[in-house]
Amino acid sequence: MTEGLRERKKREMRRQLSDTAARLFLEHGFDAFRVTDVAEACGVSEKTVFNYFPTKESLVLDQLETTMSGLRTGLADHSVSPVQAALRILDAELTAMTAGLTAGGDPGPAIAGYRRFGELIASTPSLRAYQSDTMDRFVAVAAELLADRAGQRPDDPEPQIAATALLGLWRVQFQSLRRHLATTSDPAKLRDEVTADVHRAARLVENGLTSNWPS
Known part of the structure; x- marks a missing residue:
């Protein structure tokens, strides 16, 4: 206790x-x-x-470390495909984010704040660089875990490109959030629209991995 x-x-x-x-x-x-x-x-x-x-950057973008932890756990689970593991993590992050928009009752101010937050990140070079560096770390971790699943080395071409494609789903979710936040003030609709975009991208990744990658 x-x-x-x-x-x-x-x-x-x-x-x-x-x-x-x-x-x-x-x-x-x-x-x-x-x-x-x-x-x-x-x-x-x-x-x-x-x-x-x-770092100061990690104070603002602390969610990225939670994503890293989720990746390590999810991709190590061989009972689910890498894409399905990624979708679970992304869905949990999106659910938490949209739930937070309604925590205060009226989602309007929270949505405006989230829009502002995204705009400031996009306009701050050091935060963009931190995001990029962190994504590189994500790819490296994912490549190690995918290589282990396939009995390959992390620097082999297959786990490298598979990890890069898998982490691209986070970029899709981030960009989809920014796009749909500009046009909707309904958290439930926002969640549905972003989820649809991510799943469209995930189908392309899943098809490629299923055809060319051990499960």
Whole structure:
């Protein structure tokens, strides 16, 4: 029970730090807010913030680490195909995101904030670079796990291209969210539209892997 409580408190602190960073990011932009500001707002030291997040960029884009954990677990499960494992992770992330839009009742302000968040990321070079570097790490991890499933080396062409195609589904979901957020204020409709886009892309990936890749 002590370990459970400790882990819960750590999760709560991580969430508080990330939420505070996101608020400051939306209010002031990435360059204007400091890690010190996040620490002060949460009543902790700057060192504590860095114990949870190694960089300022990871404070804002903390969801990416959750994705990494999901990938490691999902692709290691040989009972499901790699595409189905990816779809499970993507669906969980989308469900959490759309549920958050309705948490306050009226989804309008939350949707506006999410749009603003996406715009600021797109206009911040250091965050775009962090996203790109993280996607490269995702591909490397996925290639290792896919190679293990097929009895190959991670640097063989097949796991490399399969991992790249698989991680492309995250880009599809991100771009679909941005596109549909501009035209809808209904979280349920947003979820359905984004899911449809991701599944369209997933069918192409699944067909390629089924034809050329061990299950």
